[in-house]
Amino acid sequence: MFRIGISKTSIVVIISIIAIVSLCSCFIALTYANPLQNSATTIHSVTNINMSMYRNLVDRVKYLEERGYDTIYVQYLLLSAKYYYEKGDIDRALEILNKAIDELNRVELRPSLPQLNFTIARSTLYIDDIPSTWDFVPIGTVFALSKRGYLVYPRNDPKWKLSCFIILAIGHNREGEWFSYQGRLPLKPREGVFKPRVFIDNEWRILDIAFAGPLYYDYGEKFGYPTVYQYDLSGRILQYVMYIPRNRTWIHKIIDLESNRTLLEIRAKAIGVPMWIGRWNETYLVHGVYAREKGLDIWSGFWDIALMNATIRIDDTEKKFRGIFIFDRASHRVYYIKNAFMPLGLPLAFSCMVIYQENIVIAIANSVNPSPWDTGYSF
Template sequence: MMKILQIIVVILIILSMMNELKSESTINPISGSIKNPERGYLYIQDTKVSSTPIGITMVLGKITVKVEYSGGVSKVKFYVDGVAKGVDYDPPFEWIWDETIHGLHKLSVKAYDDMGNNATDEIQVIMFNYEKPQRWSLTESNSWIDDIPSVREFIPIGIVHMETKDHILVNLPDSKWGLQCFIFVGEGETKDGKHKFMFQCRVPITGFMQQRIYLDDKWYYLPPTKAPMYLDDEKRIYPYPTVYTLGDTLTSISYDEKNRRWIFQVKVPSKGINIEILSQAQGVPFWMGKPEGPLYNTWCIM
């Protein structure tokens, strides 16, 4: 009888410990919530005016969306009706919502840390903004820029592109600088050091693109890849922020910002083709200009 009681006590202790571990495992180490606009208030041109009588949130003109966060948040994405409109990688994590829009819309944010944890918040907003977003103007020479390219400049969400709820990367509808592809160009040598090669590889946003590799005095043309282009900056598939295509020919360009590495992959399973090119940036980047919204100032990195 005593032995049975001891066994029951041990089982109860184990179950109690499992419940505690389960409870601890469900605790989210980060949080992120919409701080501005505040629920139940009226805003006019980014200024809080007064509370609304029926508790709705109303915005006239543009608004700076601000996020209140805790924990090791490394980036925040901003969505309108499920479509990614902007992303911020630096505190205090803000985004200016200034598109021409009206009616009831769902504004949501999603905060991430480097461990893959995320936290979301959303708010219903009645938005009336009939002003067109501010256009860019010509500036002086940008030859003084020597910044290391960031992920934000690799994939300028909210400036050139937006991400759909299916993670498809598309150009902003009002952008006059709509891009057709991401281009990956360079020269190097094979892993064994026996062959030199050059390459011109492209991942299409629209249409079809073909990859070219110059090896041993001969150009090789790989089967074309086609849009749509997808975005993975949440480590769903790739360890680094990546743009990629699917289909018979799979292509991807990844950016390892910390080590300034660019990784290109092309796979054609039906033909047994599997190519990976690792590229290390050298020296000071060459810039033609920084990406600045709402339209795109042409830029280039080498």
């Protein structure tokens, strides 16, 4: 796939992303045993924490999720309890754990959606749309809204594997210092816990902030414009991505709620034509071949490329940078495979790159089939 767009600055930047799906395809780092067979059993509150009990809760969550129940908030609470337990705050961990048990006893089925009809395309270069708010968050096609207001996959479509809300940025300031950033808003814990990564002061730093979902959606009542947002495992840090469609502006922030301090702020104005992977309800491309099962990973969505201004505050120091911002808004499905809950391994093999300089943007995505299997579809 190849796309050229137009920009107006003089900075020269090359951003390479090798196997981007590997960034967002990690899974929750908990050991699952055999699922509980009686999903109707009530679990009572506890007065102490032990790993056997914790694993039993995880087993039950997995059992219910695979049968169409919305367990994302319970998963978040379990991870939050684990977070506080490992920090040594046992009382807080126990409080959150009992809240998770209470929520687990009251889980409900996820909403259903109409059957998705689509084709696997050879190319989507003909698409030159400007992303709408529905392209940003396709509620009614990819996602449904839970009663708590966060995004869920429909219970009658078990083939959704992964949704990327990925941010990549690079730039520099007047002093010649370089800045780079990898951010992600996980949809749910099963799609991987993520800690933001920042390159500043000539070194990479992994921030001690862990996001795992749920990913809430605001139509504009809370933030003013369509926004996806979530809280870290401590409950003290908020991150969000906002989209203002009338001028194609993306705003990303990470905020410390206790101090009301913005740790990172990026404001980005999109340029040129987005790189379209496909339309959610029409076209998908092959992303890769799974290693453990005979099946494909297919995806749809878009990448938007923008000029950005970034402000970061670390160690009581504030620094400002200008540069390039890439927003990867894609969702992945399994194909030829019954459901996405199977242990599939990573899809192979994919690489991508964005090259930016004055008056030109080149976006490249490349998928190669390393297997002997003739899939019947173009890579």
